[in-house]
Amino acid sequence: MNRLTLSETIEISMEIGRILLQNGSTANRVELMMCKVCKIFGYPETEAFVTPTGIFLTVSESKENITTSIKRIENRQTDLGKITKISHLVNDMERQYCKEGVCYWNADQFREELKHIEKEKAWPDWFTILCGGLTSGSFCLLFGGSWMEFAVAYTVGVLVSLSLKLLGNLKLNNFLLHILGAALVVVFAKVLDIWVPYIKLDNIIIGGIMLLVPGLSFVNAIRDAMSGDLVSGTARGVEALFLAIAIAAGSGIMLKLFELWGM
Amino acid sequence: MRPFDHLTMMQFCWSALSILGFSIRVNLRGWKIFLIALGGGLTWAFYLIFLYFSESLLFSVFFSVLLVCIYSEIVARLSKIPVSVFVTCVIIPLVPGSNLYYAMQAYIAGNSTVTSQNLYKVLLISGTIALAIAVVSSVTSIILRVKSKF
Numbered sequence: 001m002n003r004l005t006l007s008e009t010i011e012i013s014m015e016i017g018r019i020l021l022q023n024g025s026t027a028n029r030v031e032l033m034m035c036k037v038c039k040i041f042g043y044p045e046t047e048a049f050v051t052p053t054g055i056f057l058t059v060s061e062s063k064e065n066i067t068t069s070i071k072r073i074e075n076r077q078t079d080l081g082k083i084t085k086i087s088h089l090v091n092d093m094e095r096q097y098c099k100e101g102v103c104y105w106n107a108d109q110f111r112e113e114l115k116h117i118e119k120e121k122a123w124p125d126w127f128t129i130l131c132g133g134l135t136s137g138s139f140c141l142l143f144g145g146s147w148m149e150f151a152v153a154y155t156v157g158v159l160v161s162l163s164l165k166l167l168g169n170l171k172l173n174n175f176l177l178h179i180l181g182a183a184l185v186v187v188f189a190k191v192l193d194i195w196v197p198y199i200k201l202d203n204i205i206i207g208g209i210m211l212l213v214p215g216l217s218f219v220n221a222i223r224d225a226m227s228g229d230l231v232s233g234t235a236r237g238v239e240a241l242f243l244a245i246a247i248a249a250g251s252g253i254m255l256k257l258f259e260l261w262g263m
Numbered sequence: 264m265r266p267f268d269h270l271t272m273m274q275f276c277w278s279a280l281s282i283l284g285f286s287i288r289v290n291l292r293g294w295k296i297f298l299i300a301l302g303g304g305l306t307w308a309f310y311l312i313f314l315y316f317s318e319s320l321l322f323s324v325f326f327s328v329l330l331v332c333i334y335s336e337i338v339a340r341l342s343k344i345p346v347s348v349f350v351t352c353v354i355i356p357l358v359p360g361s362n363l364y365y366a367m368q369a370y371i372a373g374n375s376t377v378t379s380q381n382l383y384k385v386l387l388i389s390g391t392i393a394l395a396i397a398v399v400s401s402v403t404s405i406i407l408r409v410k411s412k413f
């Protein structure tokens with residue numbers, strides 16, 4: 001039965017905004033969520049401004065006491081599970097933990113819960129890697145592959161997911177990661193082609209490329225632009241365009257190299 | 264391929280399976296991922312059915328994305344997951360990754376006609392998907408606003 005102070009409110013809502021934005025939520029939704037959290041904690045006078053690379057949050061307690069905080073967001077990834085969990089947490093806050101600015105949880109419990117969400121893994125690593133294989137194999141069948149090609153595409157998908165996971169540890173930027181990913185798809189497909197007879201490589205490579213397409217940036221760009229958030233709409237759109245160029249460039253370079261080598 | 268025959272059914276299954284794999288890859292969990300997989304399958308099935316009746320690529324992309332976005336707006340609200348998460352996973356089968364690859368391949372082979380054909384397709388298909396998502400999300404926000412007034 002306590003009321004959170006201004007600095008604790010800013011800290012917790014910043015943390016919520018950071019997790020949402022880093023894992024690929026739309027800017028409009030992050031703004032709404034942060035304002036909602038501050039309102040739940042009893043500070044209805046809140047302004048939030050979110051771009052894909054930073055968060056600005058101003059919370060006012062009274063006319064004189066206004067605090068602004070800025071957070072820079074650097075590495076971004078795609079983890080829709082965390083977005084869902086944060087949304088559930090905010091909904092639970094609204095319904096159970098806090099009523100009319102009075103919280104049944106103190107700030108430490110919220111910090112603990114957020115840390116738990118940040119750390120928790122939905123699936124073990126080996127399982128997500130196998131599912132990457134399932135995705136690329138099924139796309140290969142969808143675009144008209146045979147069962148043998150499905151097996152090869154499955155192997156390619158597993159190998160590419162594994163190497164993307166390992167490359168992720170090097171903290172490369174997204175653009176380079178997509179170039180390398182698309183290049184590796186072509187390399188694995190061409191190398192497996194040496195041992196497996198009677199397969200067409202087109203569907204296998206397309207199956208691998210579908211693992212990398214920037215669907216999230218694309219959807220976020222449209223939804224942001226539609227909700228009037230022009231800054232993040234254009235930024236996300238340009239990101240999607242660059243990633244598509246990166247995929248085309250990566251696969252193109254490798255196709256040309258293999259052609260020069262005579263395969 | 265006629266609509267509603269076993270080939271469409273199999274394509275539906277493969278599309279649903281690939282979206283199931285995709286949603287596990289982006290760390291979603293629980294029974295909701297089967298709803299997302301169903302949505303992914305429906306996207307491709309609607310696309311094939313519309314393509315059979317209209318024989319127009321962009322028409323079928325537009326209407327399949329439109330229908331599936333309506334499905335995801337409803338189901339995402341019922342199953343309490345954010346709508347953008349749902350839509351992101353569901354439209355993946357229609358994203359023109361194959362045309363991007365064919366464009367690159369034709370460019371390397373020196374065939375500029377096929378390259379530009381495929382590049383046009385990439386741009387037009389992504390624009391059409393964008394338009395369909397935009398229509399559904401704006402109409403939904405209007406409906407929600409009108410609903411909150413009464």
